[in-house]
Amino acid sequence: MIPVLPSLLRALLRSFFEVLQPRSEVFPFSLEDELLVSSERYLANFPRFFTWGLTLALLGLNIATSALLLRPVTFRGLPLSEREALCQRWSASRFMPLREVMRLLKILAVMGFYEHPRVMEAMGYRPDEWIAEVSRRRLETYGEEIDR
Amino acid sequence: MIHRFDVVVVGSGAGGGACAHALVQAGLDVCLLEEGQRVPRQDQTTRPSEMVSKLYRGAGATTILGRPNIQYVEGRTVGGSTLINGGMCWRTPEGVLQRWVERLADPSLAPEAMTPLFEEVERENGVALQDPESLGLDNLAFRDAALALGWSLRENRRNQRHCAGTNHCILGCPTGAKQSTLESYIPRFEAAGGTLLASTRALSLQRFGGKVGGVFVTAAEGGRRSLIEARAVVLCAGSTYTPMLLWNSGLQNPHLGRHLHLHPTLKTIGLYDRPMVMWKGVHQSHQVTEFIEKEGILLASGSVPPSILAMGVPGFGREHAELMAQYDKMLVIGAMVEDTTTGRIRRLFGHPIPTYFLTQLDLVRIKRALDLTLTMHRAAGARKVLLPLHHLPVVDLDEGPSLLAAHEIDPSEIELMTVHLMGTCRMGRDRHEGVVDSRGKVFGYGNLFVADASVFPTHLGVNPMETIWVLARRTANRILEHREEILGVGRSVPRRSSTSDKKKH
C-alpha cells in the first residue's frame, strides 16, 4: 500500500505544482490532484526520512519567502506570478542543495503530468498502440525465425 | 544437510548473466543472486514512473556528487542494467586492449586472442544490425546530418532479435527482442539447472583467511540474515555495489572504490519544423565515430518518453509546456566524452556515494562536444536547440555557435548524466596496482572473483556491455580451467533444479 503524504507536504507540493505545471494554452487542464497521487507513489520508493527532509526543505522555502521579499508572506500565499519568479530564482541558484530540491520538484511535476492520459492524448503520444502495431508486424515478418 | 553451491554469482546484469551462464553450462552447481525483482516482459509497461520504481536503483534518482553533480542510473532487477540499456554493442577498441596488454602484462587480452570470445558472446546475444524498417525519422535525420557533414558514422550493432523499434529500451523491452540477460543468459541458465534467487540482497562474504565460504544474504526488503554456502564466489554487483560488498566483508585494498570512470554525457534537444516522432523507431541506430580517436567524443541520437525528456527540458510552467508540446518535432543528440580524470566510491552509513570532479580539460571537451551537437542540429535543419546549461538554456541556431563560443561554462551549471560506471575494482598486476588480476581473481583470495564493469583498468570510450560479457567469460573460463584448485576436490553434489524468485533461504 502506498503511504499517504502528510497533509502539510501535500499542501506545499500543491503550491509548487501550480507554478511548475500550470494550466496552459497547449495543455488546458490542471492536474494538481493527479500529480499529488503520482508523487505519493514515487516518493514511496524512498526511505521515510527522505519525505521528512523534503517537507522540511519546502517548509523552509515557504517561510524564507518573507525574508526574501521583505514582507510578511509565505510562498503558498503569493500570487502565481510571484511564485514563478521565485522558482526561477531558486532553480538557477548557485546553492546546489536548493537547485536539487527544485530539480526533484520538477521531476515530480513532469513525471506525473506527461504520463497522464489526457496529456498523452493532447500530444498525440500513443506508445501502446505503436507497440501493438510493430509487435504484430514483427511476428508476421519474422515469427518463424523468432520461435526457433 | 546444508546445500553448498559450487559457485554463487552476485548480480544478474551483464557480468553476472554471462558468467553464471558459462559456469552452469559447464556442469557446475551455480546460484545467481539478484537484489531486484524479476519483471517479465508482459509486466513491462510504458509508464516510466512505474517502471523506474521496479527496474532502477533508487527509482532512477541517483546522483554522483561533485561539481557539477552528475545524474546516473543503473538497473536493479533481474537482468541488471542490461534490461534498461540501449543495447549498443561494441567490441573493446583495439587500442584499449593493447594498452591493457602492456599494463597487465597479459597477452591473452590482445585483440587476436579476444576475437573468438567476442564472436561467441555476439552469437549468444544476437548482436546484429537493425532491420531497416525499425529505423524512425529521428534516426534517419541523425544519419543524414552526419553524412551531409562528411563525418564517419557507424551503423549500430545491437543485441536484438528483429527489434521492432518500439523505442522503450529504457523501460525494458515489451517485445522481448532486446537480448538483455533476462531474455538471453538467464532463461538458458535456468534451463540448464542454475538457481536464480531474485529479490535477495547479498550483504557480505563469509571469509576465512584467504578463502570465502559463502555469501550472507537477506530478502531485498530486509529481514533475517542467512548464509548461502559456496566453494567460490563471483561478484557482479556493478561498479557501485561490488566495492561495497568487498568493504562490508572486511577486504582491504588501496584501490578499492577508486579509479571510477564514467564517460560524462550531455544531450541537446533540437527543435525542428518537420516531424521526428522519436517514439517510433529504434532507440539509437547510428553513432558518429569521427571524433573518438582524436578528441574522445562519441555522438549519438537517443530518444526517451516525454515524461523523462521533460526533466531535461529547461524551465518550467507555460514556457516548458510550450516546448514539450513540440515533442514530436524534437531530435535529441547526445555526446559521450572520455574521462580525463577519475572519481571514487565512498561509503556513508553502508551506502555507496560516488564522487567525481570535472577537470578543466573535461570542460574544454564538453564545450567542444556541445558545439559538435549544434553543428549536427544545424545540418539536420533545426531552428533552435535546447542546451544543458543553466545560464544558456536555448540558442537560436543563427547565433548559436558564437553565443556558445562566448559563453564561459561554469562547471556547476552543466546538466550531465552517465550510464557507464566503470573501474572501481580495477585489474592490476598485483595488489599494489589493482583489486583483481587480469582474469578477475581478487588478490589475496583463492576463490573470490569480480566480473563486472568495476574491473576495467581504464575507460573504453565506447559502450561497455560487450567488454563486460567477454571479461566475465574469461573469469568463468579461469574458474573452469582451475576447478580442482578453486572449488576443491569434494564437488560431487548433483545440480539442483531451478527455483526462481525464492525469498526464503
Ligand SMILES: Cc1cc2nc3c(=O)[nH]c(=O)nc-3n(C[C@H](O)[C@H](O)[C@H](O)COP(=O)(O)OP(=O)(O)OC[C@H]3O[C@@H](n4cnc5c(N)ncnc54)[C@H](O)[C@@H]3O)c2cc1C
Ligand atoms: C540506461 C542505460 C543505457 C545503457 N546503454 C548501453 C548501451 O547501449 N550499450 C552498452 O554497451 N552499455 C550500455 N549501458 C551500460 C551497461 O548496461 C552497463 O555497463 C552494464 O550492464 C554493467 O554491467 P554490470 O554487470 O557491471 O552491472 P549491472 O548490469 O548493472 O548489474 C548489476 C546487478 O547487480 C545487482 N546487485 C547490486 N548489488 C547487489 C547485492 N548486494 N545483492 C544482489 N544483487 C546486487 C543489481 O541489482 C544489478 O541487477 C547502459 C546502461 C544504462 C543504465
